[in-house]
Amino acid sequence: MSDTPSATAELKLPKDQATEKGLVNVQIDGVWHQFPKGTRMIEACRQAQVIVPHYCYHPKLSSPGNCRMCLVQMGMPPRPTPGQEPQRDENGYEIIGWIPRPVIACANTIGENMGIRTTGELVEKCREGVMEFLLINHPLDCPICDQAGECRLQEQSVQHGRGVSRFVDMKVKKPKNVEIGPRIRLDDERCIMCSRCIRFMDEVAGDPVLGFTQRGAHTTLTVHPDRLLDSNYSLNTADICPVGALTSNDFRFQMRVWFLKETPSIDVNCGTGTNITIWTRENKIHRITPRLNDEVNSAWMPDSHRLNFHYIDGEARLTEPLVKSGSRHLPETWAQALASAAAEIKAIPAAQTAIIASGRMTNEELFLTRALAAEIGTSQLALVPRLAEADALLIAADRNPNTTGAKLVLGVEEPYWKLNSIRDGVRNGSIKSLIVLGDDLITDADFTAEDLGKLDFLLQTSVLANPTAEQAHIVLPSAAFAEKRGSMVNLAGRLQRLNRAVEPQGQAHDDWEILRDLILALSGGKNEVYHIEDVFKALAENVSAFNGLTLSKIGHQGAQIADTGYQIPLLANERARKAAGLING
Amino acid sequence: MAVVKLQRPKLNFGEKIYFGALIKGFFLTMTHAVKTLRGKSVGADELASSGLGVTMQFPEQRWDEHLPEYYRGAPALVTDEQGRERCVSCQLCEFICPPKAIKIVPSEIPSDDPWAKVEKRPLEFEIDMIRCIYCGMCEEVCPEQAIYLRKDYLITGLKRADMVHDKKKLYEIGGTRVGLVNKWNELK
Numbered sequence: 001m002s003d004t005p006s007a008t009a010e011l012k013l014p015k016d017q018a019t020e021k022g023l024v025n026v027q028i029d030g031v032w033h034q035f036p037k038g039t040r041m042i043e044a045c046r047q048a049q050v051i052v053p054h055y056c057y058h059p060k061l062s063s064p065g066n067c068r069m070c071l072v073q074m075g076m077p078p079r080p081t082p083g084q085e086p087q088r089d090e091n092g093y094e095i096i097g098w099i100p101r102p103v104i105a106c107a108n109t110i111g112e113n114m115g116i117r118t119t120g121e122l123v124e125k126c127r128e129g130v131m132e133f134l135l136i137n138h139p140l141d142c143p144i145c146d147q148a149g150e151c152r153l154q155e156q157s158v159q160h161g162r163g164v165s166r167f168v169d170m171k172v173k174k175p176k177n178v179e180i181g182p183r184i185r186l187d188d189e190r191c192i193m194c195s196r197c198i199r200f201m202d203e204v205a206g207d208p209v210l211g212f213t214q215r216g217a218h219t220t221l222t223v224h225p226d227r228l229l230d231s232n233y234s235l236n237t238a239d240i241c242p243v244g245a246l247t248s249n250d251f252r253f254q255m256r257v258w259f260l261k262e263t264p265s266i267d268v269n270c271g272t273g274t275n276i277t278i279w280t281r282e283n284k285i286h287r288i289t290p291r292l293n294d295e296v297n298s299a300w301m302p303d304s305h306r307l308n309f310h311y312i313d314g315e316a317r318l319t320e321p322l323v324k325s326g327s328r329h330l331p332e333t334w335a336q337a338l339a340s341a342a343a344e345i346k347a348i349p350a351a352q353t354a355i356i357a358s359g360r361m362t363n364e365e366l367f368l369t370r371a372l373a374a375e376i377g378t379s380q381l382a383l384v385p386r387l388a389e390a391d392a393l394l395i396a397a398d399r400n401p402n403t404t405g406a407k408l409v410l411g412v413e414e415p416y417w418k419l420n421s422i423r424d425g426v427r428n429g430s431i432k433s434l435i436v437l438g439d440d441l442i443t444d445a446d447f448t449a450e451d452l453g454k455l456d457f458l459l460q461t462s463v464l465a466n467p468t469a470e471q472a473h474i475v476l477p478s479a480a481f482a483e484k485r486g487s488m489v490n491l492a493g494r495l496q497r498l499n500r501a502v503e504p505q506g507q508a509h510d511d512w513e514i515l516r517d518l519i520l521a522l523s524g525g526k527n528e529v530y531h532i533e534d535v536f537k538a539l540a541e542n543v544s545a546f547n548g549l550t551l552s553k554i555g556h557q558g559a560q561i562a563d564t565g566y567q568i569p570l571l572a573n574e575r576a577r578k579a580a581g582l583i584n585g
Numbered sequence: 586m587a588v589v590k591l592q593r594p595k596l597n598f599g600e601k602i603y604f605g606a607l608i609k610g611f612f613l614t615m616t617h618a619v620k621t622l623r624g625k626s627v628g629a630d631e632l633a634s635s636g637l638g639v640t641m642q643f644p645e646q647r648w649d650e651h652l653p654e655y656y657r658g659a660p661a662l663v664t665d666e667q668g669r670e671r672c673v674s675c676q677l678c679e680f681i682c683p684p685k686a687i688k689i690v691p692s693e694i695p696s697d698d699p700w701a702k703v704e705k706r707p708l709e710f711e712i713d714m715i716r717c718i719y720c721g722m723c724e725e726v727c728p729e730q731a732i733y734l735r736k737d738y739l740i741t742g743l744k745r746a747d748m749v750h751d752k753k754k755l756y757e758i759g760g761t762r763v764g765l766v767n768k769w770n771e772l773k
């Protein structure tokens with residue numbers, strides 16, 4: 001960043017160059033960088049790829065500066081006496097005078113010509129000291145602590161700990177294994193009083209039920225008397241707790257984190273499309289956590305959505321194709337089931353055939369559904385709407401994750417409106433054959449068993465056994481959200497990817513393969529589609545919003561493809577706090 | 586990596602034709618042969634062997650008493666003086682085990698259990714003895730002094746399933762071990 005003085009131009013100081021851009025110069029570990037005014041020192045270091053160990057700082061929360069782990073050495077140019085010119089080095093930076101005492105990097109903002117040292121004896125001694133204090137009363141719980149393996153305290157002890165304790169007194173006893181809410185367990189001895197959980201409940205969840213009581217070594221995190229930590233966002237506190245003080249009841253003692261494989265994907269419980277990480281071992285999902293995406297869910301997710309995965313290997317899971325014979329469903333091979341389905345569909349005139357798809361299907365599956373409707377020759381195609389209350393943070397009123405995608409792929413403004421006419425058609429007998437993809441009509445779409453009993457042919461693809469499948473002549477087992485790849489568009493118009501974390505259970509097939517095979521069974525054609533990428537390619541060629549995209553181009557953070565004007569309320573809150581300077585990240 | 590050049594020892598003529606060494610070896614063998622025929626070979630008495638006293642008649646005769654202290658036989662779980670199962674199912678042994686012989690299903694200790702404060706113990710603990718290579722890594726890694734390689738070496742079975750030691754069998758082999766660190770004492 002040095003300026004080469006030329007013969008004619010006057011030498012411009014780095015300070016003035018930065019000011020022109022609204023930036024300030026900061027030296028971090030001997031290297032000069034420029035950052036926007038108002039950036040916290042710890043954020044500046046992070047952007048310069050220098051990691052400052054910390055516990056209480058979280059980019060999405062305010063910075064009280066109470067753990068002291070982020071101590072660094074700071075320096076500023078000495079103030080010149082009146083009339084004295086500041087001393088500069090050969091590049092025009094003022095000479096830094098280093099302050100002999102450390103400062104915390106998380107709560108201080110950077111200033112012009114500031115110096116930060118994140119290494120050196122002073123800083124190292126500070127870290128060692130803070131670690132020793134934190135560990136004085138810490139229990140030896142790692143073997144039974146769910147946080148082990150992803151515990152910041154463990155990690156920092158490896159780097160800055162002493163290995164042996166010098167503390168000879170009795171450790172302070174605090175409450176252990178406390179139920180502070182329906183989904184969260186608290187172990188106060190492990191708490192390092194960082195207050196992240198308190199700030200989260202206050203600033204993000206808007207339900208300030210947590211707080212500290214007592215003082216000094218006896219400080220105890222607790223929940224407000226007569227209250228429980230029962231917010232639908234409570235499990236986020238377990239995510240951000242840097243130690244094992246707050247742990248999830250659902251994940252408690254299920255599996256050690258070092259065995260788990262992480263798959264980035266998205267949540268399908270509502271139109272927000274929260275970014276998630278699915279944690280699996282072998283073919284079992286053990287937990288789901290939110291994944292950072294500043295355009296969708298920030299760093300959070302609702303409990304009700306993150307815990308909604310146990311059904312995937314639950315009792316009601318369908319694992320083989322079923323064909324009704326008499327009053328019972330019997331297992332059948334895929335080839336047979338598809339062939340009989342195609343024969344039945346062909347036997348009934350297209351005008352009497354309807355398809356009810358689902359807003360939980362991916363763009364690829366909807367695209368193939370469109371092809372299926374074309375193959376059959378019917379225009380009776382509708383989706384099942386699923387509306388419930390929004391929660392003013394992340395949960396959207398539209399509980400279908402891909403309504404926007406359905407609008408784009410099917411090329412209709414209102415993918416739901418034909419549902420009523422199809423229901424009437426079934427009731428008055430003008431529709432004789434119904435293909436139901438994924439949804440349960442009896443529970444979600446006001447059909448009755450009696451209505452469905454009138455049909456000559458009912459085909460259902462489904463993940464779980466349900467009342468509609470009970471009535472169906474052929475039931476094809478399909479894949480759950482964690483078992484398939486594909487893409488969806490959230491309410492705000494962001495195209496995002498689902499990834500396969502586990503293999504489908506039993507003989508269940510990926511939905512797009514079922515649709516492809518059904519189309520082939522109907523047309524008798526030869527298969528030319530082998531990968532989901534091929535389906536996406538065809539989609540990108542046919543639907544203008546997807547032009548020029550491929551599945552891999554979408555990336556883990558998604559791509560904005562439509563402007564719907566929809567605002568995710570939690571993001572609006574976060575942006576307001578950021579604009580007010582309360583948070584940095 | 587730096588390359589270290591080794592200087593081979595210089596051999597004189599006698600060493601080069603290695604005839605002397607051959608004769609030395611021959612005499613050594615003969616000495617042992619004569620000792621054996623006279624029943625004076627090492628360990629002949631203790632092994633109480635048959636015939637010439639050199640062949641142990643296994644399995645009628647066992648070398649169990651001669652196992653050294655450091656012998657590494659089948660890994661097993663131990664309980665402590667108070668009858669508490671020491672393993673807390675931390676799964677470190679499962680992680681470290683090179684041939685992946687260990688499989689653990691962790692569980693929570695119910696609150697009415699006398700050891701409820703330990704919070705965690707294995708629901709199932711299996712060691713597949715077909716896979717185990719008796720390396721002792723599990724013993725070394727265990728933070729709770731709960732798994733030890735005992736002196737059992739006769740691990741046989743008629744089926745693969747017989748070779749999988751479940752929790753019950755592991756405690757049977759392991760038994761009680763005294764004098765270990767009592768971490769979960771009344772002070773804890």
Ligand code: SF4
Pocket residue numbers: 138139140141142145146147148149151152153154190243244245
């Ligand atoms: S919080 Fe971390 S250091 Fe403390 S017991 Fe749990 S894993 Fe160990």
Ligand code: SF4
Pocket residue numbers: 190191192193194195196197198221237240241242243245246
């Ligand atoms: S419970 Fe966890 S997040 Fe809350 S103050 Fe203690 S250490 Fe921090």
Ligand code: SF4
Pocket residue numbers: 660681682683684685686687712716717718719720721722723724
């Ligand atoms: S002795 Fe080695 S191979 Fe056998 S169970 Fe232990 S760690 Fe695994």
Ligand code: SF4
Pocket residue numbers: 143671672673674675676677678679689723726727728729730731732
């Ligand atoms: S390492 Fe020890 S405490 Fe941990 S699971 Fe294995 S035997 Fe149990």
Ligand code: FES
Pocket residue numbers: 053054055056057064065066067068069070071104105106107
């Ligand atoms: S991270 Fe700065 S004081 Fe905690």
